[in-house]
Amino acid sequence: MxxxxxxxxxxxxxxxxxxxxxxxxxxxxxxxxxxxxxxxxxxxxxxxxxxxxxxxxxxxxxxxxxxxxxxxxxxxxxxxxxxxxxxxxxxxxxxxxxxxxxxxxxxxxxxxxxxxxxxxxxxxxxxxxxxxxxxxxxxxxxxxxxxxxxxxxxxxxxxxxxxxxxxxxxxxxxxxxxxxxxxxxxxxRIGQGAFKVLVTEAYHRRCAVSGERTLPVLEAAHIKPYSQQGPHSTNNGLLLRKDLHTLFDRGYMTINEDLHIEVSKRIKEDYGNGREYYAFHGRKLIETPDNIRDRPSIEFIRWHNENVYRA
Structure with a gap:
C-alpha cells in the first residue's frame, strides 16, 4: 500500500x-x-x-x-x-x-x-x-x-x-x-470544505441549472441540509449559481427524480416576478457528474421535494 x-x-x-x-x-x-x-x-x-x-x-x-x-x-x-x-x-x-x-x-x-x-x-x-x-x-x-x-x-x-x-x-x-x-x-469523514471542492469538481465547475462557469459565483448546495443530517457526500450536492442556491434552499426550486428542474409558482406569488427562473422549469440539469454514484441521490431528492419545495 x-x-x-x-x-x-x-x-x-x-x-x-x-x-x-x-x-x-x-x-x-x-x-x-x-x-x-x-x-x-x-x-x-x-x-x-x-x-x-x-x-x-x-x-x-x-x-x-x-x-x-x-x-x-x-x-x-x-x-x-x-x-x-x-x-x-x-x-x-x-x-x-x-x-x-x-x-x-x-x-x-x-x-x-x-x-x-x-x-x-x-x-x-x-x-x-x-x-x-x-x-x-x-x-x-x-x-x-x-x-x-x-x-x-x-x-x-x-x-x-x-x-x-x-x-x-x-x-x-x-x-x-x-x-x-x-x-x-x-x-x-468528509468535511464541509472537501464537500465544496468535491461537488465543484464533479460538476466540472459549471452550474448544474444555468451552465454558469464563473467560479466565484458558484456554490455547493446540499440537497438535504447538513443541519437535517444530510451528509457531506457528492450525491447530496448540486453546484449552483448563488441566486439559484438561495432559491433551492428556500424551496422555490427543486429537481425531480429524473433530474428535471421544477420552479415553484410561489416566486411570482411572493415577489411578482421570476421570469428568468421560470425559463428553467421543465429543463433537465445541464451538468451532472460523470460518475453515476456522484449524481443526486433519489433519497435526498425526495426529501427535498417533500420537506423543502413549495409546490
Whole structure:
C-alpha cells in the first residue's frame, strides 16, 4: 500500500496542531502540477521542514484541486493553516516570490485531507534512513518495502495510543491479499470544505441549472441540509449559481427524480416576478457528474421535494 510523506510548512503545522480541525488544505503555492502520488483515502503524513527532520502527524487524502487563493479561503477558512485571509495570502506570496498587487489571487494546488492528526512532540517520528535532504515536496512510500512498512507501523502505533474514537475513523477488515491488508484505516469523514471542492469538481465547475462557469459565483448546495443530517457526500450536492442556491434552499426550486428542474409558482406569488427562473422549469440539469454514484441521490431528492419545495 502506498502512502505519502509531504514536506510541511512549520507555521502551517503549528497553527493547525493547536486548532485540531476536522479537515485541512495542504496547499502548494505553485498551482501547476497535479498531485497523483497516492489513491483517495490513502495516508498522507506531515514531515516538518529541516532541521526538524521528523514526521509529526498526517491525514487522509481526499482530493487534489487547483483553486484561486480567495476560493481556497472561502472553502476552508483557517483550515488553510492561517488565522485570517491576509496571513494566508501573504504566506503563499512569500513562497511564490510574487507581489500581491500584480497577482492578487493566484491559483494554488490544494491537497485536501480529512481527519488530520497531530502527534505530541514526544511521539514525532524520525524520518526514514532513505530520506534525502534534497527532497523539496515529499516522497511516496510503500508498505511492501522495509522502510515503508516500518514507518506505517510507527504511525499506527501512535494512532492507537491517541485512542482515536470510532466515530472519526472507519476501520475495515480485508483479506490478506487485499489492496490494504487487514484492519487498515481506510478513510475519515468528509468535511464541509472537501464537500465544496468535491461537488465543484464533479460538476466540472459549471452550474448544474444555468451552465454558469464563473467560479466565484458558484456554490455547493446540499440537497438535504447538513443541519437535517444530510451528509457531506457528492450525491447530496448540486453546484449552483448563488441566486439559484438561495432559491433551492428556500424551496422555490427543486429537481425531480429524473433530474428535471421544477420552479415553484410561489416566486411570482411572493415577489411578482421570476421570469428568468421560470425559463428553467421543465429543463433537465445541464451538468451532472460523470460518475453515476456522484449524481443526486433519489433519497435526498425526495426529501427535498417533500420537506423543502413549495409546490
Amino acid at each position: 502506498k502512502f505519502f510523506v509531504g514536506v510541511t510548512d512549520n507555521n502551517w503545522y503549528k497553527y493547525l496542531a493547536n486548532e485540531k480541525p476536522d479537515e485541512v488544505n495542504f496547499w502548494q503555492p505553485g498551482g501547476k502540477q497535479a498531485f497523483r502520488a497516492i489513491e483517495t483515502y490513502s495516508l498522507f503524513l506531515f514531515k516538518l521542514h529541516s532541521p526538524a527532520n521528523y514526521i509529526a502527524g498526517g491525514g487522509f487524502f481526499v482530493r487534489h484541486s487547483f483553486l484561486p487563493v480567495s476560493l481556497a479561503w472561502e472553502a476552508f477558512g483557517n483550515k488553510n493553516g492561517a488565522s485570517d485571509y491576509y496571513s494566508f495570502s501573504n504566506a503563499i506570496h512569500r513562497y511564490r516570490s510574487t507581489n500581491p498587487r500584480t497577482e492578487p489571487d493566484p491559483v494554488i494546488g490544494c491537497i485536501i485531507l480529512a481527519s488530520p492528526f497531530f502527534f505530541e512532540e514526544s511521539d514525532w517520528i524520525p524520518v526514514p534512513d532513505d530520506w534525502s535532504p534534497n527532497i523539496v515536496q515529499g516522497k511516496s512510500y510503500d508498505t511492501g518495502t522495509l522502510a515503508g512498512r516500518r514507518l506505517y507501523q510507527q504511525v499506527q502505533e501512535r494512532l492507537t495510543r491517541m485512542q482515536l474514537s470510532t466515530s472519526e475513523f472507519e476501520r475495515v477488515c480485508e483479506t490478506d491479499d487485499s489492496r490494504y491488508g487487514a484492519g487498515h484505516i481506510v478513510y475519515a
